[in-house]
Amino acid sequence: MYDDYDDYDDYGGREAAGASSWYGDRRPDREEVVHLCPECRDLMGAVVGYARSLPEPRREPDWSRALRWLDSVCGGRDAVLGLDTVPLADDGLELPDGLPPGHRQRLESCLVLLDATARQFFDEETGIALRRGLVRLHERAPGVVTGTRSASLLTLGVVWAVGHANGQLFPRGVVTEKELKPYLNATQGGSTIGAKVRDALAGPFGWSPVDRPWSYGGQSRDLLPLGHADLLVSSVRRQLLGVRERALAAQVREEVA
Known part of the structure; x- marks a missing residue:
């Protein structure tokens, strides 16, 4: 042979x-x-x-890439199609019963710090998003909550993740980590614990920066994809709606052509 x-x-x-x-x-x-x-x-x-x-593989249309990006930001196509611009409302967030004392103490301390941070640097709606992010983090990865060195550092991590998801931190926003660290008396940068918060919260819709639909959405493409539409403030969701409508219109035009 x-x-x-x-x-x-x-x-x-x-x-x-x-x-x-x-x-x-x-x-x-x-x-x-x-x-x-x-x-x-x-x-x-x-x-x-x-x-x-064989011919070269067909390049994915911009509208398809835009919808995939929205999936990663909002948490799936159903969340994308259900986007609205209603401001986040305080739904009387309460910590669940039966928490171990150490968990409850850490969460209560962080909630106080998050409220103070929102009043100092952001607004009431952002404060709601931050509190929701903390509670959801505990639901998904309680070890991140209890294993972080201090409540101030955990607070900085939540602000880092949810703040970047809403484009409120530098370089897109005006608030910098240099301002947040001394205010929270944090001893290290927020990106390390913030990355752990992001990984715990992020949904199954992966996204690579090189896949970003550059022709869509203006500055909205700089958002950190967490995959939770209810952690996004209304001004950000309004921008995402613009991306969605433009992408869906382009999809219809291509299918009709």
């Missing part, structure tokens, strides 16, 4: 004659060379030739 005529030592001559190489520009090691029977070699050549004749 091996090709007795396919001499390894003649490889350089065949390459010089213009034969294609599986190994790029380098000469294969002797143990890498497989000698094929003529029939197998012809079959492989036909497969390679057919693969090279």
